[in-house]
Amino acid sequence: MAPYESDDSTTGDEADDMRVGRRKAARYVVPVAVVGVAAVTIGLVPAFAGSGDPDLPDVSAQQLIEKIAASDVQQLSGTVKISTDLGLPDLGGLESSLGGATGGGRDGSGSSADPSSKLMELASGTHTLRVAADGEDKQKLSLLDKAAEYSVIHNGGDVWAYDSASNEAYHMKDAPSGSAGKGTKGRSEDVPATPKELADEALKAADDTTSVTVDGTAQVAGRDAYKLLIKPKQSGSTVGAISIAVDAKTGLPLKFTLTPASGGAAVIDAGFTEVDFSKPSASTFDFSPPKGAKVTEGDELKSEGRAGKGHKAHPEGSEDLGKGFEGLNVIGEGWSSIARFDTGGGKGMPSENSGAGDAGRFLDSLGDHVSGKFGSGTVFSTRLVNALITDDGKVYAGAVTKDALVKAANAAK
CATH class of the missing domain: 3.30.310 (TATA-Binding Protein)
Structure with a gap:
């Protein structure tokens, strides 16, 4: 299948159409260098899960990028497995050495349920997440541990986070839909946690330094998908390639894998192991702090200078x-x-x-x-x-x- 690049044999109106197509999709394809450091992010099983490559109609890379851009999945639930191998030491040790300076410590200076610090755990290791969504005003993300669960629930004007290990809850008001603060802002927008969020970060601008091609098909979480392959043309980059599995029907990215130029395991790899596009039960997004839980109001921490005493450490x-x-x-x-x-x-x-x-x-x-x-x-x-x-x-x-x-x-x- 043809790469999403200009070709010496492409001339006239065809070349103009390609350039327009590039600009239209420009905000969807980017070098991960600028991806917020792919920031703060994520990897999992190295191979695409499934029982073979499905036979799907041919599409160009440009068509596949536009399919991702047009994807408007409002309702889903599923399980995402995610892990990151940046080659860093345990970040939890650094937080301890800083005396809880991130504000998420258990010393009374902040809340262990604060998403801005809790979800930083996704920056290393392997994790399992449960996700659910019902439109812009209802989302839930749960980080599962062997003996505990951490959840962030956005329901209308409220965002709740709850850490079962410490029996602490964190609450903040969310801006109404349509405003600058809409969506799951309280979840910590700096931490992409699903294949779509990672793909949105990685797919923002295509230029002549990037090779974008369709690399066959796969099955992910029982869904037929196309594989979009993004590679740098330049030397000197630490990024080897980014592979995104795109649901053939909905255009939703189902799996995101970033491999380094140095080889070895993926640096970032996140993918659905189960996904269901039906409407989740309304009770999925209900939350009330359990009896005896310590509840911290986000506005209180802001008034104290983000996380109160923590920053003094x-x-x-x-x-x-x-x-x-x-x-x-x-x-x-x-x-x-x-x-x-x-x-x-x-x-x-x-x-x-x-x-x-x-x-x-x-x-x-x-x-x-x-x-x-x-x-x-x-x-x-x-x-x-x-x-x-x-x-x-x-x-x-x-x-x-x-x-x-x-x-x-x-x-x-």
Whole structure:
């Protein structure tokens, strides 16, 4: 099947149509470098589940992208298996070393049910989620553990989160549908947790640095699907390929897999193991705090400065990190793009030698010291995103190799 790229044999009106099609779908296809660091995200079984490749009508990559864009599934329920292998140490240990600075600790400074910290668990390991939706105003996501369950329920104007392990609940009011805050904003919009959310992040802009093709068919969760394959054309990217399984009937992404250029297991892979497009029971979205549960109101935490006392536990000097990033700009384009900014402090990251304690030791364990025309600094690496922090406080980051970061830093001098 033909790739979604211009071809030397395509001329005149056909070429114009292709360019228009690219722009129309531009917000749906992007290098994951810019995907919010695929951010904060996700992987699972390496192979597509199913009993063979279904025989489906041929479609072009452009048609498949537009099918995803036009997908408007309002009602569903199912199970998503998700895991992430960024090559990071246990992030829970870092949170402990920071004294609960993320605000989700159990020391009275915040709530263990706060979605903004709880769902960060999806950044590592393998997890099973139950999801349900009935339109824009009713959604539920449950993170299942061996002995506990954590749920976020959006029902009309309320968002509830409940952690059964600590018997704590978190409540906040949601903006009405149609406003800037509609949907499951309270769930933490920074953490894509389903194949569609991941695909929406990955599929936002197609350009000449990207190869997009249809890579056959598959069966996922008992559904016939097309496979959309996205690859960088440029060298220097840590992204090998992104594969998205798209439901042949509804256009809903059923599985998302990101493999690194270095090979090995997927960095991010999330997929439905079960899915049902019928209307969930209304009781699915009902919630009342159990007897004896500690209930925290989100507005109360905001009035205290996001998470109350928790932020006072930052290591000395670390509260200044990230303040006033200066001169943010992007070097290069597409998959090889590198974000460059100045922390404004004139110095690099805290280290054990700088007196930052456990947090400093954690950062040192990730770092690889480098030098060049730019001076010296430390590269912090994952299997997907790398960042060079120079000793004078400059930061270069992207889904690119260490050598690409050093080269960019040298060129900036």
